[in-house]
Amino acid sequence: MRYVVWLLVVALIILRQDLWLWNNGTLVWGFMPITLLWQAGISIGASIVWFLATIFAWPSDLIEEVQRESEEGE
Numbered sequence: 001m002r003y004v005v006w007l008l009v010v011a012l013i014i015l016r017q018d019l020w021l022w023n024n025g026t027l028v029w030g031f032m033p034i035t036l037l038w039q040a041g042i043s044i045g046a047s048i049v050w051f052l053a054t055i056f057a058w059p060s061d062l063i064e065e066v067q068r069e070s071e072e073g074e
Contacts, residue, residue, distance in 0.1 A: 001056040008049045016042050 018038050026034045 001052075005049065005053045005057045008045075008052070012042060012046055012049060015045075 018035060021035045021038055024034050028034055028037050
């Protein structure tokens with residue numbers, strides 16, 4: 001799963017460069033430029049990928065080390 005998270009990060013980096021929408025004057029819902037909506041979607045996607053990274057790619061040995069240090073300090 002760690003590699004999937006890395007693949008999603010790379011996909012977000014590539015999708016963030018929205019060169020195909022810069023000259024598009026389309027308004028979504030009558031007020032929001034399509035490029036702003038695209039960036040909002042990228043931001044939401046980035047938060048989901050970060051959540052997945054903390055769940056699946058967080059090093060478990062760090063948690064064990066912190067628990068060990070807290071038990072030794074008591």
